[in-house]
Amino acid sequence: MTKQMDEIKEQSNTFERAIGDFLGIVQCLLIITDMKGYKEWINKYHSKKIEGSHLPGYKLLFDTLFRMLVSDIERNSSLKLTSDDIFERASFTGTPVNKLPNSCEKTILIKNLLEHFSDVINSNNWSILEIAMSKLSSEVLHSFNSVREVSVTATHYAVQDLDTSINYSSMFQTYIFLNDTSRGIPHGYMSAMIDEATFGYRHRVAQTLGNAFDGYKYGVQYLWSQLLKNKFQESVVSDIHKTGDWDTFDKYFDKIQTEIINPLEKSTRAIMGYDRFVVIKKSPKRFFRKLLEKKPSEIELPPEESLKRMFLWYPIQLIDSSDYSFSGIPAFIPLLMGMIQIKRRSEDKSKAKVVRIVHGGAEEHRRSYSYAILTELSGYISDSSGWLLFFDCCDDRGSTSGLFQKVETLLARYVENDFVEITSLRIEKETFLTLINKEIVSEGMPSDEEE
Numbered sequence: 001m002t003k004q005m006d007e008i009k010e011q012s013n014t015f016e017r018a019i020g021d022f023l024g025i026v027q028c029l030l031i032i033t034d035m036k037g038y039k040e041w042i043n044k045y046h047s048k049k050i051e052g053s054h055l056p057g058y059k060l061l062f063d064t065l066f067r068m069l070v071s072d073i074e075r076n077s078s079l080k081l082t083s084d085d086i087f088e089r090a091s092f093t094g095t096p097v098n099k100l101p102n103s104c105e106k107t108i109l110i111k112n113l114l115e116h117f118s119d120v121i122n123s124n125n126w127s128i129l130e131i132a133m134s135k136l137s138s139e140v141l142h143s144f145n146s147v148r149e150v151s152v153t154a155t156h157y158a159v160q161d162l163d164t165s166i167n168y169s170s171m172f173q174t175y176i177f178l179n180d181t182s183r184g185i186p187h188g189y190m191s192a193m194i195d196e197a198t199f200g201y202r203h204r205v206a207q208t209l210g211n212a213f214d215g216y217k218y219g220v221q222y223l224w225s226q227l228l229k230n231k232f233q234e235s236v237v238s239d240i241h242k243t244g245d246w247d248t249f250d251k252y253f254d255k256i257q258t259e260i261i262n263p264l265e266k267s268t269r270a271i272m273g274y275d276r277f278v279v280i281k282k283s284p285k286r287f288f289r290k291l292l293e294k295k296p297s298e299i300e301l302p303p304e305e306s307l308k309r310m311f312l313w314y315p316i317q318l319i320d321s322s323d324y325s326f327s328g329i330p331a332f333i334p335l336l337m338g339m340i341q342i343k344r345r346s347e348d349k350s351k352a353k354v355v356r357i358v359h360g361g362a363e364e365h366r367r368s369y370s371y372a373i374l375t376e377l378s379g380y381i382s383d384s385s386g387w388l389l390f391f392d393c394c395d396d397r398g399s400t401s402g403l404f405q406k407v408e409t410l411l412a413r414y415v416e417n418d419f420v421e422i423t424s425l426r427i428e429k430e431t432f433l434t435l436i437n438k439e440i441v442s443e444g445m446p447s448d449e450e451e
Helices: 002-017 020-032 035-046 052-075 085-093 105-121 126-150 162-178 201-206 210-231 236-242 246-250 252-268 285-293 303-310 329-345 401-416 429-439
Strands: 151-153 278-280 316-320 352-359 368-375 386-395 420-426
Touching: 020 052, 020 126, 020 162, 020 210, 020 278, 035 126, 035 210, 052 105, 052 126, 052 162, 052 210, 085 105, 105 126, 105 285, 126 151, 126 285, 151 162, 162 210, 162 252, 162 278, 210 236, 210 246, 236 252, 246 252, 303 420, 303 429, 329 352, 329 368, 329 386, 329 401, 352 401, 352 429, 386 401, 386 429, 401 420
Parallel strands: 316 386, 352 420
Antiparallel strands: 151 278, 352 368, 368 386
């Protein structure tokens, strides 16, 4: 049993240090931003010059790789960048990063990356694109690629050296995310945290690609030529430029798996979908310093969006405590105590989350209060958590002021002991109910007559 536990711990430790996917994507980006190399290759291999009609497809290739990079940063732990609850929930719910405050390093890094990469995406001819890509490569990608300096090849795989390991990682990223076009769009073209993730997102994007195919297929072929080097001419991808649409291009996916990926997995003794070829040996954060020091702008959200963010985009179940005091503070306090005990016994010992809603201005004689607590239920790839909102459960004057004093005294003690994290909001009852109406998951909202 001890040996098995040690093996599980070692696998988990390797996962926390794995950096191959990140470096593989960065290498792919460095290859396609080398416009001089691309022009020389297409002239040599295809006896042609780059065509204006190929620009949309080449930009699509770049855009796809950029989205893959952002997605990797979102879930990556080996980069040692700080994250927080707002970022993690935004990533889970498909909320774009521009709706977030600059509250953690991952948010700041991705926001600044968006600014750099937008110059490339907005280029409307090859000359402007080449300038934008050259600037991006020197100011961003080379720093990212320097993470190699603190990386090593994992010893339990049959891989020759670090460069080979990263090259294999690049091949896998290209194969799985760029050669799979079964949906009429590259598999790697995901919303990441660049734009709002909605149902049918990739299908709608596929309908707008138009003339992007030709430029895309030549770009992917160029990428393979640089990864395979002298093996390219005899490889299955040497004639992928002959395909005429996304469907025929996608048929090369299985061929690449059979002729390139499977032999690599056999020779390295690794399953490439779970690549652990490369791991970091110490923190790589210094390579991101310039992008972390610059604080990007924060947009002011509409009131409804701001509330959704405050409640971390979780659903809310409202318990109307305005008429029945037993369903208010007497129910909230035991729930709070129980949640704290669960948190204290958990591995990460995180804090319980509470939102205090004050109904009434500071100058008013009496203010009403609502309290919400996050009840958490989540797994590795799921999150069914939500807020229990005890609405209008006490006042700071009158018959329920004793309950107010009791809960605030308790919360103050829990905050002092780092058991609870409280977010406070001041808003009128009617306005609050109107703004959170869409987030309520069950009946129980007070009617107009009750109000």
